[in-house]
Amino acid sequence: MLVKTFGYAVHGINATKVTVEVSIGKGVNFFIVGLPDSAVKESQQRLVAAFRNNVYKIPSKQITVNMAPADIRKEGSAYDLTIAIGILAASEIVNTDSINQYAIMGELALDGEIRPIKGCLPITIKAKEDGFKGIILPAQNANEAAVVEGIEVYSADNLKQVVEFFNEGIGLERTTINIGETFLNKLNDVRFDFADVKGQENIKRALEIAAAGGHNAILIGPPGSGKTMLSKRMPSILPPLTLEEALETTKIHSVAGRTMRQSGLITERPFRNPHHTISDVALVGGGNNPQPGEISLAHNGVLFLDELPEFKRAVLEVMRQPLEDRTVTISRARFNVEYPASFMLVASMNPCPCGYYNHPEKECVCAPGIVQKYLTKISGPLLDRIDLHVEVTPVPFNELSNKQSSESSSLIRERVIAAREIQTKRFAGLPGMYNNAQMHSKELKTFCSLNEAGNTLLKNAMEKLGLSARAYDRILKVGRTIADLDKSEDILPNHIAEAIQYRSLDRDGWAG
Numbered sequence: 001m002l003v004k005t006f007g008y009a010v011h012g013i014n015a016t017k018v019t020v021e022v023s024i025g026k027g028v029n030f031f032i033v034g035l036p037d038s039a040v041k042e043s044q045q046r047l048v049a050a051f052r053n054n055v056y057k058i059p060s061k062q063i064t065v066n067m068a069p070a071d072i073r074k075e076g077s078a079y080d081l082t083i084a085i086g087i088l089a090a091s092e093i094v095n096t097d098s099i100n101q102y103a104i105m106g107e108l109a110l111d112g113e114i115r116p117i118k119g120c121l122p123i124t125i126k127a128k129e130d131g132f133k134g135i136i137l138p139a140q141n142a143n144e145a146a147v148v149e150g151i152e153v154y155s156a157d158n159l160k161q162v163v164e165f166f167n168e169g170i171g172l173e174r175t176t177i178n179i180g181e182t183f184l185n186k187l188n189d190v191r192f193d194f195a196d197v198k199g200q201e202n203i204k205r206a207l208e209i210a211a212a213g214g215h216n217a218i219l220i221g222p223p224g225s226g227k228t229m230l231s232k233r234m235p236s237i238l239p240p241l242t243l244e245e246a247l248e249t250t251k252i253h254s255v256a257g258r259t260m261r262q263s264g265l266i267t268e269r270p271f272r273n274p275h276h277t278i279s280d281v282a283l284v285g286g287g288n289n290p291q292p293g294e295i296s297l298a299h300n301g302v303l304f305l306d307e308l309p310e311f312k313r314a315v316l317e318v319m320r321q322p323l324e325d326r327t328v329t330i331s332r333a334r335f336n337v338e339y340p341a342s343f344m345l346v347a348s349m350n351p352c353p354c355g356y357y358n359h360p361e362k363e364c365v366c367a368p369g370i371v372q373k374y375l376t377k378i379s380g381p382l383l384d385r386i387d388l389h390v391e392v393t394p395v396p397f398n399e400l401s402n403k404q405s406s407e408s409s410s411l412i413r414e415r416v417i418a419a420r421e422i423q424t425k426r427f428a429g430l431p432g433m434y435n436n437a438q439m440h441s442k443e444l445k446t447f448c449s450l451n452e453a454g455n456t457l458l459k460n461a462m463e464k465l466g467l468s469a470r471a472y473d474r475i476l477k478v479g480r481t482i483a484d485l486d487k488s489e490d491i492l493p494n495h496i497a498e499a500i501q502y503r504s505l506d507r508d509g510w511a512g
Helices: 043-053 080-090 120-129 139-145 159-168 179-186 201-213 227-231 243-255 280-284 313-317 320-325 370-375 409-426 441-447 452-464 471-485 493-501
Strands: 002-011 014-025 030-033 062-068 102-104 134-138 152-156 217-220 302-305 327-331 336-340 344-349 388-391
Touching (some): 002 080, 002 120, 014 120, 030 043, 043 080, 062 080, 080 102, 080 159, 120 134, 120 139, 120 243, 134 139, 139 152, 152 159, 201 217, 201 227, 201 344, 201 409, 201 471, 217 227, 227 344, 243 336, 280 313, 409 471, 441 471, 452 493, 471 493
Parallel strands (some): 030 062, 217 344, 217 388, 302 344
Antiparallel strands (some): 002 014, 327 336
């Protein structure tokens, strides 16, 4: 007897339908064909044990399992349940009347328990597009899949429940989530708040500008000055995720297997903080079965690199192309995988190895030339993609001991949202452009024209402060964002003056 069941293969953040054809005939062999990897082939042993422990008998005949299309590699143990139901249906243990109306995915334990899988959100989205009535998934994945409307999601704890569902219409419960209510309830959850930060008003202002324009920023200052504390609060002032952004972000985390059972939809902007020992593959993604890296897991959020000069230079250089294109393409001999990577880069660093160069009280003990050598660990092309260079100074005691509350993240976020709305209207006719940081030369000429006073100020700054030519565009972009925060149509000289302050590392002689 020939029976077809349906599962999905995940490549990148997209899924492809896999038809599992099970044929039972004369003989005593068991074959799995259709380009399966070792984990798929090993399903035979898991199925035999699961059937035996649930009083189902695997037929003593030749079983051939074909996974089509045969030119797509099938990887992982997520097809266990798909193959098991196919074999039971071909053995006439499971009723086949409605089996073709459901996609079925899950890993089987030896006792028949169904274990969670990766990528169930893109799988469910594709199953809906393919016209399936419903999808059967492990219970741990059901909440995540239920955010997709228009398809029935059933959660299964063990193999016996799935068999009863097809035979008697019982055994499985449909999982439903009010996505609108869930999304709105969690939208304003903030773990870290700028109200906790004493002093550092100028740094808060710089990070507000970065959030308003989507600019990358680097904080330079001595140990203990609050660089990490400030950076961790960046997501709290970014605009809330839209539903579309939340779904796209959740898809990436689903593929990486990082979504949690109780949280069906990611509603907070991601904040990724990898250690400086990270490899280039872990940062941008890769592996034999390419998985998303930290830059993709930070999509629609913040990638924070603490102690930037301590990262290997090769690791930092691989970010250059994703910072511009906002996607990363991982190429292999047989296929390419593309992951989104639209993130804000926030980095922090000490000004020198001892940490006290330019410190108002402590003396730097680094030898001559060491400071410059330390800074050259970060290449010019990478610095070129960082719009704001912010010098952080230690907080004095009188500010630390001040009991008055600082401005909260919610108030700062309101100003950021207002500035982003101005940018949304400005770039409405330009696909793929949503904030000032994404502007190119053409848009700079259109939206960042200066009056005579502004031009003169910028010219004098470049000549007297020794600013590099690459700083010119960055100053214009940051000036445009400052003007948006002030709700000004024109970029005024005071906007340009403030933007010039944020180019510390471009100044000649900054490091002696």
